[in-house]
Amino acid sequence: MESLLESGRVRDDYINLVVSMPSGRCVSVSVLESEPIVELKIASQKTLGHPFLRLASPDARPLDPRGSLALSGLRDGDSISAIAQQPKLAATSRAFALWCVGGDRIATWGDPHCGGNSSSVQDQLSNVQQICATSSAFAAISADGNVVTWGTPGNGGDSSGVQDQLRNVQQICGTRFAFGAILADGTVVTWGFPAYGGDSSTVQHQLKNVQQICATSCAFAAILADGSVVTWGDPERGGDSSRVQDQLKNVQQISGTSVAFAAILADENVVTWGDPDSGGDSSRVQHQLKNVQQICATSSAFAAISADGSVLTWGRPAYGGDSSRVQRQLKNVQQICGAYRAFAAVLADGTVLTWGDPHRGGDSSRVQRQLKNVLQIYSTAFAFAAILVDGSVVTWGLSLQGGDSSGVQHQLKNVQQIYGTNNALAAILVDGTVVAWGNPDSGGDSSSVQGQFLYM
Numbered sequence: 001m002e003s004l005l006e007s008g009r010v011r012d013d014y015i016n017l018v019v020s021m022p023s024g025r026c027v028s029v030s031v032l033e034s035e036p037i038v039e040l041k042i043a044s045q046k047t048l049g050h051p052f053l054r055l056a057s058p059d060a061r062p063l064d065p066r067g068s069l070a071l072s073g074l075r076d077g078d079s080i081s082a083i084a085q086q087p088k089l090a091a092t093s094r095a096f097a098l099w100c101v102g103g104d105r106i107a108t109w110g111d112p113h114c115g116g117n118s119s120s121v122q123d124q125l126s127n128v129q130q131i132c133a134t135s136s137a138f139a140a141i142s143a144d145g146n147v148v149t150w151g152t153p154g155n156g157g158d159s160s161g162v163q164d165q166l167r168n169v170q171q172i173c174g175t176r177f178a179f180g181a182i183l184a185d186g187t188v189v190t191w192g193f194p195a196y197g198g199d200s201s202t203v204q205h206q207l208k209n210v211q212q213i214c215a216t217s218c219a220f221a222a223i224l225a226d227g228s229v230v231t232w233g234d235p236e237r238g239g240d241s242s243r244v245q246d247q248l249k250n251v252q253q254i255s256g257t258s259v260a261f262a263a264i265l266a267d268e269n270v271v272t273w274g275d276p277d278s279g280g281d282s283s284r285v286q287h288q289l290k291n292v293q294q295i296c297a298t299s300s301a302f303a304a305i306s307a308d309g310s311v312l313t314w315g316r317p318a319y320g321g322d323s324s325r326v327q328r329q330l331k332n333v334q335q336i337c338g339a340y341r342a343f344a345a346v347l348a349d350g351t352v353l354t355w356g357d358p359h360r361g362g363d364s365s366r367v368q369r370q371l372k373n374v375l376q377i378y379s380t381a382f383a384f385a386a387i388l389v390d391g392s393v394v395t396w397g398l399s400l401q402g403g404d405s406s407g408v409q410h411q412l413k414n415v416q417q418i419y420g421t422n423n424a425l426a427a428i429l430v431d432g433t434v435v436a437w438g439n440p441d442s443g444g445d446s447s448s449v450q451g452q453f454l455y456m
Contacts, residue, residue: 015069018079019044019055026079037072038065038454044082051432052085052100052456065455085456087428089419090131090138092151094442096419096426097138098434099128100456106131106140107452109436110421110443115151124148134174134192135217139181145169147181156192165189175233176217186210188222197233206230216256216274217299221263227251229263231273238274247271255295255302257315262295262302270295270304279315288312296336296343298356303343309333311345313355320356329353339397340381340422350374352386354396361397370394380420380438385427391415393427402438411435 015033017040020026027047031040037055040063045053055063058078074080085100095110097118104126110116114136127143137151139159145168151157155177159166168184178192180200186209192198197220200207209225219233221241227250233239237259241248250266260274262282270289274280278300282289291307301315303323309332315321320343323330332348342356344364352371356362360382364371373389383397385405391414397403402425405412414430424438426446434453438444 015074015076017074017077019048019082020079021048021050021082021084031069033070035069036065037063037067037069040069041065042454045432048082049431050082050084052087052453053082054085054100054102056081056083087417087432087434087456088131089417089426089428090133091419091421091426091443092133092138093135093422095136095138095151095421096424096436096443096446097131097133097140098426098428098453098456099131099140101129102127102143103456104128105452105456107449107456108138109446109449110424111136111441113152115157116443118150121148121150130172132172132174132179134179135176137174137179137192139172139174139179141169141172145184147172149179154193156198159191162189162191171213173213173215173220175215175220178220178233180213180215180220180222182210182213182222186225188213190220195234197239200232203230203232212254214254214256214261216261217258219256219261219274221254221256221261223251223254227266229254231261234259236275238280241273244271244273253295255297257297257302258299260300260302260315262297262304264292264295268292268307272302275300277316278319279321282314285312285314294336296338298338298343299340301338301343301356303336303338303345305333305336309348311336313343318357320362323355326353326355335377337377337379337384339379339384342384342397344377344379344384344386346374346377346386350389352377354384359398361403364396367394367396376418378418378420378425380425381422383420383425383438385418385420385425387415387418391430393418395425400439402444405437408435408437 094114095116099106108118115138130141134156137157147166149159156179171182175197177196178198188207190200212223216238218237219239229248231241257279260280272282279302294305298320300319301321311330313323335346339361342362350373354364380402382401383403393412395405401423417428423442424444426436436446
């Protein structure tokens with residue numbers, strides 16, 4: 001795209017605009033008046049060095065990138081404003097959704113049956129603040145608290161049955177096949193597959209003053225304002241907490257495997273329930289679970305970080321519940337990430353320890369020399385990706401599930417954020433570029449939607 005004439009004089013068919021950011025930085029941008037507004041946006045982003053800009057006219061009217069510059073009302077010499085938007089990613093088991101906070105569009109890719117096609121709801125999206133997911137459906141919350149859903153209808157993608165109740169929504173959480181939403185008044189609305197938490201009628205009278213909702217694959221747990229907990233969904237997989245109900249007081253946070261919950265209390269002790277073999281029974285380590293600050297999970301095991309940086313694990317040994325191989329090294333742990341059958345821990349010195357299924361992320365020996373100065377770790381079901389201080393990425397685990405990023409490694413520079421489906425990973429770079437890898441059918445190929453990012 002041409003911007004300025006070699007002579008430094010702008011032709012009559014160009015429009016010259018001043019683009020200003022809240023920081024006070026201003027630049028001049030020239031584009032053909034016959035072009036769509038998206039070309040003005042592209043030129044502004046390149047000149048300012050900021051991706052995902054939202055442009056507004058001199059009278060603060062948002063400029064739709066899909067609109068015509070000639071019909072926008074802008075005149076040569078006008079000053080317009082540009083606000084940098086923050087791109088974010090969400091994922092179902094086989095699809096990604098990318099949006100900008102406050103934006104009116106989303107870009108989705110991957111399996112269309114699992115939320116990878118959002119074309120039917122694009123015109124309903126307005127000022128999106130948050131997107132949440134089940135395994136095959138997405139739910140978007142707008143600034144006014146309304147909700148838009150898409151994906152597999154029976155798994156949360158169809159909220160028409162409760163749409164009149166979905167007002168002033170503050171938070172949404174998903175099990176595998178159902179959503180639970182907290183409203184501004186502290187009540188809860190659920191939809192999706194009933195047996196997986198989509199039907200909360202048996203506990204609806206208890207769901208008052210709800211502060212937070214957590215989930216396993218089959219059940220929900222709600223923390224109330226008084227620190228007590230209400231559960232529903234599959235009773236054997238976390239939906240029945242009656243065995244420990246008298247212990248669930250002053251609960252601060254809850255984590256879940258696929259079929260069990262673990263709650264950290266105000267005194268930093270831990271209470272567990274659900275499938276006993278998959279983390280619901282912590283009796284083996286209960287006497288050691290003191291001063292717990294954070295709990296992370298695989299599908300069938302928990303790992304708890306204590307205040308001194310040590311780690312305790314329980315649940316199915318092959319899924320990360322047995323950390324004896326690396327226990328002596330698990331000191332000064334800063335972060336733990338769980339895949340389906342393995343854990344990865346970042347230590348204070350920026351190195352990484354892994355355990356669990358060695359073929360599915362539990363063995364990082366192939367890349368251990370590269371795992372230095374690690375900032376953050378992300379995962380698919382069977383692979384991990386680590387962002388280093390220099391913005392580069394190191395991956396390991398099953399190759400086709402995201403563990404091999406060699407095909408895009410040259411693009412993975414200045415990475416800011418990574419998110420994973422079950423079988424693919426997607427990274428947002430500092431310049432706004434999105435790079436995906438892994439199984440193409442599960443979101444590992446974003447080439448079909450790269451053009452959509454310009455209109456967000």
